[in-house]
Amino acid sequence: MxxxxxxxxxxxxxxxxxxxxxxxxxxxxxxxxxxxxxxxxxxxxxxxxxxxxxxxxxxxxxxxxxxxxxxxxxxxxxxxxxxxxxxxxxxxxxxxGGVVPHDFVGTKAITHPLLDDARAIPPGWSHGLARAIADVTLPGWSAFDLDDAAQAGRALLAQGLPVRIKPGDVMGGHGQSVAKNEKELDVAIAGLDRAAIGRAGVVLELNLKPVKTYSVGVLEVGPHRMAYFGTQRLVQNHEGAAVYGGSSLACLRGGLDELTHALSEEAERRVLQCAMRYDEEVQRAYPQVFASRRNYDVALGVDPSGMPRCGVLEQSWRIGGATPAELLALEAMHLDNRLQRIQVSTHEVYDIVDPPLGAQVSFRGDDPAAGRMTKYAIVDTQDDPHGR
Structure with a gap:
């Protein structure tokens, strides 16, 4: 086009x-x-x-x-x-959405460093960014070459860490796999698209289990600006794979800084700090980046040794699964300028169901690719007019 x-x-x-x-x-x-x-x-x-x-x-x-x-x-x-x-x-x-200087900057790949002897290094790659965000991400590597990916995966396995393999530009948890040994790693690497990996990269990182995934973000539309903090949930699609199933978001007027005053639990504050550091360091490494929707997925869980881990998994500077819920929050704040806080959620159900009263349905039917599916967003709770 x-x-x-x-x-x-x-x-x-x-x-x-x-x-x-x-x-x-x-x-x-x-x-x-x-x-x-x-x-x-x-x-x-x-x-x-x-x-x-x-x-x-x-x-x-x-x-x-x-x-x-x-x-x-x-x-x-x-x-x-x-x-x-x-x-x-x-x-x-x-x-x-957002604007970036290189294709890979808009993918998961910027979250981790490349191997020191990487065969493939895309033009514009920032080695400094990976070092700057190492303490707010999980152990892992990015690669733009299948041999590099195999070497990176083996390096993690050698530390006793199970490896999650994530193509750089695939959304919603689709196309991901977990390898606990070299045989499983080889199978996963063999299933990757070489051309796609050369363009968008692949991430190999510690797979946390159990894990809770948080969403932290900011949305700006015209004069409206809102920040949110929430959690994601996984569901099984019709193939039995665990994929994105929706988000529950607590939203408030303002930006990420305002969220720091709204969170009281230490773990949640750590999640927010990870997202804010990631956002700041990306902007420092790539000052050409700008975005009206800045969403960060942050994992909180434990590694195989029982050690707690917290780290940003990826960024999203485009329309995403939680966008319908985010827009419901912005609409409510637009209609009532006294409204300071609101809780919203989005749901993706792999079946045709009747959504609850008040839900805003974006799709309900039989998708030729995804199968039977219902997608809706809903306002869960909101402040009274005085912002309490």
């Missing part, structure tokens, strides 16, 4: 009031394909964002419908700087 020149688009940040009735919200597709439930959720998000911004939802991006006035884009993946510039995206106010 060809991109227009910057002159042919008029992003929201460059064209006056955010509530210009000529403005529109457009979905920007950059992945090779998406499932029916992803497409339905994309439309749902686009329509809600349009209402929130006072724009209209205009469907999928094309040069023809990108001349409607102020434009707000929803990319299905993190954009590159050159892509963003060609589309007229200048700041985080122009999109729901």
């Amino acid at each position: 060809p991109a227009p020149s910057a002159q042919s688009t008029r992003p929201a940040s460059q064209s006056g009031t955010r509530h210009d009735p000529g403005g529109c919200v457009l979905e920007l597709l950059r992945r090779t394909s998406r499932s029916e439930h992803e497409a339905a959720t994309g439309r749902w998000v686009g329509e809600r964002l349009a209402t929130l911004l006072g724009f209209r939802y205009a469907g999928l991006y094309s040069p023809e419908n990108a001349v409607c006035g102020p434009i707000y884009l929803i990319p299905d993946r993190t954009l590159l700087v050159d892509e963003a510039r060609a589309l007229g995206i200048a700041t985080a106010r122009d999109l729901l």
Whole structure:
């Protein structure tokens, strides 16, 4: 899909009031394909964002419908700087998502270092970033070569650590596996796509069990800004694999700094500190990065020796599984400027079910790729008008 020149688009940040009735919200597709439930959720998000911004939802991006006035884009993946510039995206106010200088910066791969003798090192790689965030991530390595990946996995196994293998750009827990010995590691490595690993990398890191995964993030849309802290849950898909099943989020007005005053448990504060350090160090290593949605998955669990471990698993600077719930929170705060806190959740059920009263359904049906599925978001609780 060809991109227009910057002159042919008029992003929201460059064209006056955010509530210009000529403005529109457009979905920007950059992945090779998406499932029916992803497409339905994309439309749902686009329509809600349009209402929130006072724009209209205009469907999928094309040069023809990108001349409607102020434009707000929803990319299905993190954009590159050159892509963003060609589309007229200048700041985080122009999109729901993020912009990065290199493909790998938007993937899981930046979370860990490369081997000292790595065969493949992508241009622009920051060796300093991995050192700076070593104490807020789990033990692990990233690789852009299958031989490097095998060597990294063996290094972890030699320490008595089970290895989780995660392709760099696969979402929602799909495509991951765990190896407890070299035979299982070899099978997992053999199943990886060499070209995809060369482009987006693969992560090999300590697999925690038991583990609890937290979501920490910030969402900014127009004048609205909200931070959240919550937990994820896993469900089984129709193939029996454990995949993302939704998030429960406690949201408040403001940014990550405001969250520090809202958390009282030591473990939760440690999770938040990990996410904030990761966010700060990435910005330091790659100052070209900007994003309106900055989400960090943080694991808290124990290793095989019983030692507690806490570390950021990955970042997400794009539309994600929790986005529908995040938007419900922003909508509520927009409608009541006294509202300071709200709890929301998103649910992905691999069956056709009747959602609870008040739920906002983004998909309910039989997806040709994912099977029977129901996806919804709901407001769980909110403060009274005085913010208590």
